[in-house]
Amino acid sequence: MGQGEASARGTTMEGDCLSCIKYLMFVFNFLIFLGGSFLLGVGVWVLVDPTGFREIVAANPLLFTGVYIILGMGGMLFLLGFLGCCGAIRENKCLLLLFFMLILLIFLAELAAAILAFIFREHLTREYFTKELKRHYQGYNNTDVFTSTWNAIMTTFDCCGVNSPEDFKDSLFRLINQNHMVPEACCQRASQTGDVAYISQEQCLSGSMMYRNNKGCYSAVVDYFELYIYVAGALAIVVLTIELFAMVFAMCLFRGIQ
Missing domain, CATH: 1.10.1450 (Cd81 Antigen, Extracellular Domain; Chain: A)
Incomplete structure (x- = not known):
C-alpha cells in the first residue's frame, strides 16, 4: 500500500511538473510572439517614418535589405511564438519538435549575426x-x-x-x-x-x-540613435535568453508527453 501511494505521489508530482513546464513554455512563447510583433513594428516604422529616415534607408540598398530582413525575422518569430503556444497548450509532439528545430535555426543565425557584427565593428569608426x-x-x-x-x-x-x-x-x-x-x-x-x-x-x-x-554627422547620428542602440542591444540579449529557455522547455515537454 505504501509503495502504491509513493508511486501515485510520484506520478502526481511528475504531472504537476509537466503542467508547470507547459505553462512556462506558453509564457516564453508568448514573449517570443511579442518580440516578433515588436520587430514587425520597427520594420514598418522605418518604411513609413515621416522624419526622413526612410529616405536614408531607401538610398542605401544594404540598409533597405536590412529592413526587410527585420520584417522577415519579426514575422518568423511572430509565427513561431504562435506555433509554440499552440504546441504547449495542445501538447502536440509534432508541433513541439517543429518549433524546437525552427527556433534552434533562428537562435544560431542570430548568434552568427552578433559574432559577425563584433568582428566587423572596426568598419563603423x-x-x-x-x-x-x-x-x-x-x-x-x-x-x-x-x-x-x-x-x-x-x-x-x-x-x-x-x-x-x-x-x-x-x-x-x-x-x-x-x-x-x-x-x-x-x-x-x-x-x-x-x-x-x-x-x-x-x-x-x-x-x-x-x-x-x-x-x-557621426556625432549627430550617434546622439540620435544612442538610446535605440542600447535598447536594441538589451532586447537582443533578452530575445536570445528567451529563445534558449523556450528550446529547453520545448524539449522537456516533448519528452514528458506520452
Whole structure:
C-alpha cells in the first residue's frame, strides 16, 4: 500500500511538473510572439517614418535589405511564438519538435549575426567613414548611391561631413567642385519643412560658418540613435535568453508527453 501511494505521489508530482513546464513554455512563447510583433513594428516604422529616415534607408540598398530582413525575422518569430503556444497548450509532439528545430535555426543565425557584427565593428569608426567620404562623395551626383545616401543623412540630421565641414578638404568633392567649400546639403535651411529653402546658399557654399551646419554627422547620428542602440542591444540579449529557455522547455515537454 505504501509503495502504491509513493508511486501515485510520484506520478502526481511528475504531472504537476509537466503542467508547470507547459505553462512556462506558453509564457516564453508568448514573449517570443511579442518580440516578433515588436520587430514587425520597427520594420514598418522605418518604411513609413515621416522624419526622413526612410529616405536614408531607401538610398542605401544594404540598409533597405536590412529592413526587410527585420520584417522577415519579426514575422518568423511572430509565427513561431504562435506555433509554440499552440504546441504547449495542445501538447502536440509534432508541433513541439517543429518549433524546437525552427527556433534552434533562428537562435544560431542570430548568434552568427552578433559574432559577425563584433568582428566587423572596426568598419563603423569615424576614421573609416571619413576616409570613405573623402574618396567617394561627389556632392551633386544623385545617381551615385553613396553620394545620395550622404546627402540624405546631412539633410535629415542637419550636419556636415563625418566630423565637421573640414572633412571635405582634399576630397573628391573639392576636386570636382573647386568653387564650393562644402556641398549644398550642408547649408542651413530657412525652414525644416522646405527642401531647398536655404538661408544663404551662396555664402554657405563659399565657406561661411554662419550659414552652414557645423556639427559632424557621426556625432549627430550617434546622439540620435544612442538610446535605440542600447535598447536594441538589451532586447537582443533578452530575445536570445528567451529563445534558449523556450528550446529547453520545448524539449522537456516533448519528452514528458506520452
